[in-house]
Amino acid sequence: MSQLRSTLDFLVYDWLQGEGLTARTRYADHSRETFDAVLDTCERIAREKYAPFNRTVDTEEPRFDGEKVILPQCTYDARRAYAEAGMLAAGKDAEWGGMQLPYLVEAAANSFFACASVSMGSNLLTSANANLLLVHGTPLQKQVFAVNELEGNWAGTMALSEPQAGSSLSDISTRALPDGDGFESDPLGARYRLKGNKMWISAGDHELTENIVHLVLAKIPGPDGKLIPGVKGISLFIVPKKLVDAQGQLTGERNDVALAGLNHKLGWRGTTNTLLNFGEGKYPVRGDGGGGLDGQGAGAIGYLVGQPHEGLKCMFHMMNEARIGIGMAATMLGLAGYYASLDYARNRPQGRPVGEAGKDATRPQVRIIEHTDVKRMLLAQKAYGEGALALNLYCARLVDDGRTGTPEVAARAKLLLEVLTPICKSWPSEFCLEANSLAIQIHGGYGYTRDFPVEQYWRDNRLNMIHEGTHGIQAADLLGRKVRMQDGAGLQLLAATINATIERALQVPQLAGYANQLAQALQDVGAATKAAWATANPQEALANAVPYMQAFGHTVLAWMWLDVALVVLARDAALSAPAHAGQMGAARYFFHYELPRIGAWLQVVRQRDMTCAELPEDAF
The missing domain is CATH 2.40.110.20 (Butyryl-CoA Dehydrogenase, subunit A; domain 2)
Structure with missing residues (x-):
C-alpha cells in the first residue's frame, strides 16, 4: 500500500492543503502528526486484518443456519480492530466520543480498507446511520442508539x-x-x-x-x-x-x-x-x-x-454520505486492480519488442510492461483511479468547508457538493470498473482465473453502478435537478471554479493547451445543457441523461487532472521525481485519450435524440 499512501499524502497535503484545516476551531487540537498517526494506524490494520482475507470472505460467503448468520472469524477480527481504532466515530464531536477529524482525513484513512477488502469494508452504513441520528434524532435516541453504534457495540x-x-x-x-x-x-x-x-x-x-x-x-x-x-x-x-x-x-x-x-x-x-x-x-x-x-x-x-412524513428528508442525509462512500469504494477497487496489474506487468516476461529485433527468437523475452499497449492500459487505469481519488477527496474537503468554513465558504462548498455528488458516485463506478477490466486484460488468461485477484476486483466493483442510486438515477438527478436548481446557480458556480483553474493553467506553457481544451469542453457541456431543455420537455431532455453525465464527468475529471498538474509542476518543474512524472503522464493521457470522447456523448444530448426513447417495445 506504499504507492497509495504516497498518493494520498500528495493529494491531502500538497494539493488540498489539508494541514491548513487545523487552523479552524473544530480541528485545532490536531496537527499533521495526528493526521499521519490516523493514516498510519488504518494502513496497518488494513494490511494486517483486511488484505490477507479478501479472498477468504469471497469464498466463504455468509450462511444462514436458520437462527443466525455464520461469518468467518476474520470478519469479526477486522471489525473489532476497526472499532477499537475509533474509526466509527472518527469525525464525530468529542462529546460523542469522536476524534473530530476532518472528513478529508477520515475519507483518506478509510480508503485503505476499501483497497484491502471492500466487502469487509469500513462499516460505512453504521457510521452514516449514527450521523443521521445525531442530526435528526432526539437527545435520547442519540445517546441510546447513535453512541452505541459509534462505540462499536x-x-x-x-x-x-x-x-x-x-x-x-x-x-x-x-x-x-x-x-x-x-x-x-x-x-x-x-x-x-x-x-x-x-x-x-x-x-x-x-x-x-x-x-x-x-x-x-x-x-x-x-x-x-x-x-x-x-x-x-x-x-x-x-x-x-x-x-x-x-x-x-x-x-x-x-x-x-x-x-x-x-x-x-x-x-x-x-x-x-x-x-x-x-x-x-x-x-x-x-x-x-x-x-x-x-x-x-x-x-x-x-x-x-x-x-x-419527513422520512425522505432525514434519509437523504444518510444517502448522500453513502453515495460519496460508494464513489470511494469504486475508486479503491480500481486502484487495487491497477496496483495488481502493474506488479504483474513488471514481472511477467512475454514476447519481444516490435521491429526487426523482435523477430529474433534467440533473444530473451521482455517484461510485458515494455509493450506499448500494456503501458496504455496501465496509464488508463492510473488516470481513472488517481483522478477519481482526487475527485472523492476534493468532495470530502467540500464537506469540511461546508461544516467549518466561513458562511460564504460554507455556502459555496455546499452548493458545489450538491452538483458534484452524482459525479462523485457515478464516474468512479463506471470508469474504475473499466480500469478493473483493463487489469484483467493485462493479466491475459490468468486474469480470468481465481489464481489472481483482479477478477474479484471486477466482480466487487460491478455493484457500485447499482447501489445507493443506480447510474440512470444519478444521471436523471444531475441533468433533471442538480444543474437546474436555483436557476442554474450550482452549475454556474462549478463553471466559475473550473475557469479559475483554467486561468491559472493558461500561465503555464506546458498546460496552456490543456487549459484551452478544458475551456472548450466546459463550453460544450453548458451548450448541451441548454439544448437539452430547449423544449422544456423532460422526456426529451432526459432521454440521454447518461451520455450527458458521462461527458459532464469527464469534464470534471479533466479539471481535477489540470488542477493536480498545476501543483505537480509548481513543486517539480523538471518532473525529476518518478511519482510526479507519472502524475503528469496520467494528466496527458486524460486530455489526449479521454476528454475528446465527450463530443459523441454531447451530440445526442444537444439533438435531444429519441432513438432509444421512441423504439416500440415489440421492436426489441
Whole structure:
C-alpha cells in the first residue's frame, strides 16, 4: 500500500492543503502528526486484518443456519480492530466520543480498507446511520442508539428498498401504525408497529455486534387515517433487532424483525445482504395492543425519527454520505486492480519488442510492461483511479468547508457538493470498473482465473453502478435537478471554479493547451445543457441523461487532472521525481485519450435524440 499512501499524502497535503484545516476551531487540537498517526494506524490494520482475507470472505460467503448468520472469524477480527481504532466515530464531536477529524482525513484513512477488502469494508452504513441520528434524532435516541453504534457495540443499516419497489420509493408498502393510545409517551420516541418487507439490506443480520439498528422507511396514516400515497407519506423509524430500554440496555426480548433470506451476489460476498421481514410474527412482541394490528401487538416496534412524513428528508442525509462512500469504494477497487496489474506487468516476461529485433527468437523475452499497449492500459487505469481519488477527496474537503468554513465558504462548498455528488458516485463506478477490466486484460488468461485477484476486483466493483442510486438515477438527478436548481446557480458556480483553474493553467506553457481544451469542453457541456431543455420537455431532455453525465464527468475529471498538474509542476518543474512524472503522464493521457470522447456523448444530448426513447417495445 506504499504507492497509495504516497498518493494520498500528495493529494491531502500538497494539493488540498489539508494541514491548513487545523487552523479552524473544530480541528485545532490536531496537527499533521495526528493526521499521519490516523493514516498510519488504518494502513496497518488494513494490511494486517483486511488484505490477507479478501479472498477468504469471497469464498466463504455468509450462511444462514436458520437462527443466525455464520461469518468467518476474520470478519469479526477486522471489525473489532476497526472499532477499537475509533474509526466509527472518527469525525464525530468529542462529546460523542469522536476524534473530530476532518472528513478529508477520515475519507483518506478509510480508503485503505476499501483497497484491502471492500466487502469487509469500513462499516460505512453504521457510521452514516449514527450521523443521521445525531442530526435528526432526539437527545435520547442519540445517546441510546447513535453512541452505541459509534462505540462499536451495535451496527447500523439503511432499509429503503422493497422487492416490488426497487428504487421507486414512492411505491414502498411497509406501513407503520401508532402502538396504542400511549404511543407518544415512550421516552425513546413515538412508538409505532411496522409491517412489511425490505430487500437488499447490507449487513441486515449478523452476530458481529450485540444489536443492529435498522433505519426503516415506512408509511403512516395521514390526518384522515388513510395512508398518504407517494413519497409524502413516508416517515423514518429506528427499528432495533433487539429491544432496548431508555438506558440503552438490552431487555432480552427480540424485536419482530426476521431474516427471510440471504442474497448471493456476484461480488461484495463478504458483506451480508438480506431480505428482512418486519412484523411477520416470527418473533412476536407483547405490548399494549399493537395499535389495532392484532390482539397480540403484532408488528416490529419502531421509534419515529424526526417529524412524521419527513422520512425522505432525514434519509437523504444518510444517502448522500453513502453515495460519496460508494464513489470511494469504486475508486479503491480500481486502484487495487491497477496496483495488481502493474506488479504483474513488471514481472511477467512475454514476447519481444516490435521491429526487426523482435523477430529474433534467440533473444530473451521482455517484461510485458515494455509493450506499448500494456503501458496504455496501465496509464488508463492510473488516470481513472488517481483522478477519481482526487475527485472523492476534493468532495470530502467540500464537506469540511461546508461544516467549518466561513458562511460564504460554507455556502459555496455546499452548493458545489450538491452538483458534484452524482459525479462523485457515478464516474468512479463506471470508469474504475473499466480500469478493473483493463487489469484483467493485462493479466491475459490468468486474469480470468481465481489464481489472481483482479477478477474479484471486477466482480466487487460491478455493484457500485447499482447501489445507493443506480447510474440512470444519478444521471436523471444531475441533468433533471442538480444543474437546474436555483436557476442554474450550482452549475454556474462549478463553471466559475473550473475557469479559475483554467486561468491559472493558461500561465503555464506546458498546460496552456490543456487549459484551452478544458475551456472548450466546459463550453460544450453548458451548450448541451441548454439544448437539452430547449423544449422544456423532460422526456426529451432526459432521454440521454447518461451520455450527458458521462461527458459532464469527464469534464470534471479533466479539471481535477489540470488542477493536480498545476501543483505537480509548481513543486517539480523538471518532473525529476518518478511519482510526479507519472502524475503528469496520467494528466496527458486524460486530455489526449479521454476528454475528446465527450463530443459523441454531447451530440445526442444537444439533438435531444429519441432513438432509444421512441423504439416500440415489440421492436426489441
